[in-house]
Amino acid sequence: MNYIDWLVLGLTLVAxxxxxxxxxxxxxxxxxxxxxxxxxxxxxxxxxxxATQASAITFLSTPGQAFESGMxxxxxxxxxxxxxxxxxxFIVPLFYKLNVYTAYEYLEGRFDLNTRLLTxxxxxxxxxxxxxxxxxxxxxxxxxxxxxxLTKLNIIIGLMVIIYTVSGGTKAVNITQKWQMAVIMGxxxxxxxxxxxHISPFMSFSEAVKFAGESGKMNxxxxxxxxxxxxxFWSGITGGLFLSMSYFGTDQSQVQxxxxxxxxxxSRMGLMFNAILKIPMQFFILFTGVMLFVFYQxxxxxxxxxxxxxxxxxxxxxxxxxxxxxxxxxxxxxxxLKLVQHSVPNSNQExxxxxxxxLELKASYNELAHEIDEDFPTKDSDYVFIRxxxxxxxxxxxxxxxxxxxxxxxxxxxxxxxxxxxxxxxxFIKRLGERKLTEKxxxxxxxxxxxxxxxxxxxxxxxxxxxxxxxxxxxxLGSLFYGTILGVFVCAIFIKRINARSVFFAAVFAxxxxxxxxxxxxxxxxEREIGFLWFNVxxxxxxxxxxxxxxxxxKNDANLxxxxxxND
Amino acid sequence: MEExxxxxxRLIYMGVLLIFIIQxxxxxxxxxxxx
Numbered sequence: 151m152n153y154i155d156w157l158v159l160g161l162t163l164v165a166x167x168x169x170x171x172x173x174x175x176x177x178x179x180x181x182x183x184x185x186x187x188x189x190x191x192x193x194x195x196x197x198x199x200x201a202t203q204a205s206a207i208t209f210l211s212t213p214g215q216a217f218e219s220g221m222x223x224x225x226x227x228x229x230x231x232x233x234x235x236x237x238x239x240f241i242v243p244l245f246y247k248l249n250v251y252t253a254y255e256y257l258e259g260r261f262d263l264n265t266r267l268l269t270x271x272x273x274x275x276x277x278x279x280x281x282x283x284x285x286x287x288x289x290x291x292x293x294x295x296x297x298x299x300l301t302k303l304n305i306i307i308g309l310m311v312i313i314y315t316v317s318g319g320t321k322a323v324n325i326t327q328k329w330q331m332a333v334i335m336g337x338x339x340x341x342x343x344x345x346x347x348h349i350s351p352f353m354s355f356s357e358a359v360k361f362a363g364e365s366g367k368m369n370x371x372x373x374x375x376x377x378x379x380x381x382x383f384w385s386g387i388t389g390g391l392f393l394s395m396s397y398f399g400t401d402q403s404q405v406q407x408x409x410x411x412x413x414x415x416x417s418r419m420g421l422m423f424n425a426i427l428k429i430p431m432q433f434f435i436l437f438t439g440v441m442l443f444v445f446y447q448x449x450x451x452x453x454x455x456x457x458x459x460x461x462x463x464x465x466x467x468x469x470x471x472x473x474x475x476x477x478x479x480x481x482x483x484x485x486x487l488k489l490v491q492h493s494v495p496n497s498n499q500e501x502x503x504x505x506x507x508x509l510e511l512k513a514s515y516n517e518l519a520h521e522i523d524e525d526f527p528t529k530d531s532d533y534v535f536i537r538x539x540x541x542x543x544x545x546x547x548x549x550x551x552x553x554x555x556x557x558x559x560x561x562x563x564x565x566x567x568x569x570x571x572x573x574x575x576x577x578f579i580k581r582l583g584e585r586k587l588t589e590k591x592x593x594x595x596x597x598x599x600x601x602x603x604x605x606x607x608x609x610x611x612x613x614x615x616x617x618x619x620x621x622x623x624x625x626x627l628g629s630l631f632y633g634t635i636l637g638v639f640v641c642a643i644f645i646k647r648i649n650a651r652s653v654f655f656a657a658v659f660a661x662x663x664x665x666x667x668x669x670x671x672x673x674x675x676x677e678r679e680i681g682f683l684w685f686n687v688x689x690x691x692x693x694x695x696x697x698x699x700x701x702x703x704x705k706n707d708a709n710l711x712x713x714x715x716x717n718d
Numbered sequence: 719m720e721e722x723x724x725x726x727x728r729l730i731y732m733g734v735l736l737i738f739i740i741q742x743x744x745x746x747x748x749x750x751x752x753x
Contacts, residue, residue, distance in 0.1 A: 231734055366752075371746045422730060422731075433741075
């Protein structure tokens with residue numbers, strides 16, 4: 151990085167944060183602070199929904215995911231269009247009719263206060279932890295490759311988000327997200343064209359796609375009924391549907407985005423914008439990763455993209471064993487580069503054979519690193535894209551791409567903090583507090599709560615220690631709680647006969663079942679692994695089935711309970 | 719008026735689903751092409 155990169159990076163971030171803060175400096179009442187005054191147009195809402203979902207992890211980790219395992223990850227988004235249609239039809243009009251601030255507010259009217267508080271509480275735990283990860287994930291990668299201090303980086307990203315989220319609330323989040331999305335997409339297109347440009351001396355675009363396909367990277371759809379595979383068409387269309395339904399329909403960080411639209415129509419249009427564009431966008435990011443794979447066949451590919459793994463081995467007493475592996479790896483690398491760079495005809499199979507041999511050596515090297523320090527994360531897919539940016543992009547562009555990553559981190563963290571604050575404020579402080587607050591003090595209190603959540607998120611980020619692929623981790627964490635929350639909402643909207651007590655206990659049981667299954671899986675209690683997407687289905691179905699069952703058992707009691715509630 | 723806006727939404731939703739199905743078909747074709 152040189153001064154041009156710093157200039158581009160600094161100016162982009164300061165401009166976005168400054169603009170967001172300045173445009174929304176006069177937020178006086180709670181409605182404009184927490185719902186942006188309900189005057190956003192569909193385009194702002196659509197981009198804001200997209201920016202909240204697309205965190206820095208999306209741009210760091212997704213290309214790496216495709217680099218390593220191909221494009222099958224796209225199937226996780228297959229349930230999304232249908233989910234957004236269902237939400238547009240059933241949930242959006244409901245939230246507008248009831249004029250709610252949070253999704254959970256609706257549950258009190260339909261069931262009771264306990265159910266509202268339980269779901270809001272599950273949301274706060276899940277999102278509170280996730281907000282820490284959305285700060286930590288890019289910070290760890292940037293700190294490793296740039297040598298920046300991890301703690302300082304966590305604090306800087308967190309503080310920048312806090313500044314405009316606290317000062318301008320929902321409106322500031324929405325309008326900054328629009329600009330952040332523009333920077334993100336601009337930067338990603340630029341990176342993609344630079345990769346193609348670097349491939350072109352030794353391979354045409356169609357040859358590159360053919361090579362990627364032959365190396366098994368273009369495996370977009372898998373129709374096999376395989377319960378253990380993380381990504382198949384079936385897990386995507388069912389688990390992905392449940393995940394998207396819960397995320398967009400019941401997660402306040404998304405609900406808050408689309409209830410800030412000026413009408414049901416604008417809100418629905420914003421969601422449809424995402425239903426159409428989300429999958430092509432993910433396709434593009436994954437495809438960038440696949441092209442990166444082709445790129446690294448003709449350019450020096452390190453044995454680990456995470457330099458720290460190499461340093462760990464080199465500075466240990468196993469350095470000699472490491473060097474033996476490294477020498478064989480580099481010999482193969484030289485042969486491969488010769489074949490690819492000289493475009494030797496009909497050499498694809500030979501290149502793939504060499505690549506497989508390299509993968510085996512890489513696995514042995516990682517195993518060695520694991521033996522030296524078993525807690526050391528050796529997976530390097532999150533580092534692939536950022537290494538390319540730093541090693542091959544011109545100055546100025548490096549600054550722009552770092553601005554992309556930080557913008558993405560900030561936009562999703564801002565959406566999360568904003569939602570955490572409004573849920574704590576509406577569902578707990580305002581609802582349970584005894585004192586009646588003035589409009590002004592409510593806004594002040596909301597600001598204070600946002601700061602507290604911001605500090606908590608930074609603190610989580612500071613203590614986080616992750617091993618799995620980051621983008622998967624966020625989805626796994628979501629899947630543990632989303633199913634139950636979705637189940638409660640499905641009961642509320644579609645199953646009129648279930649009442650408050652049944653749904654409350656069903657939710658508590660369902661959440662325990664999901665958590666037990668997750669712990670069981672981690673401790674290898676079962677012979678087979680459960681793909682995490684299925685937790686969404688299991689949680690939601692458990693709430694519905696147990697809810698109906700409890701309703702049958704407590705039929706008489708429940709009626710009495712309802713009557714008592716009505717009289718209260 | 720009410721009826722007309724309902725029909726419009728139905729059309730939009732059908733269009734969104736159709737775009738999704740076309741994408742899956744294209745992706746499936748790409749996958750099978752390289753099998």
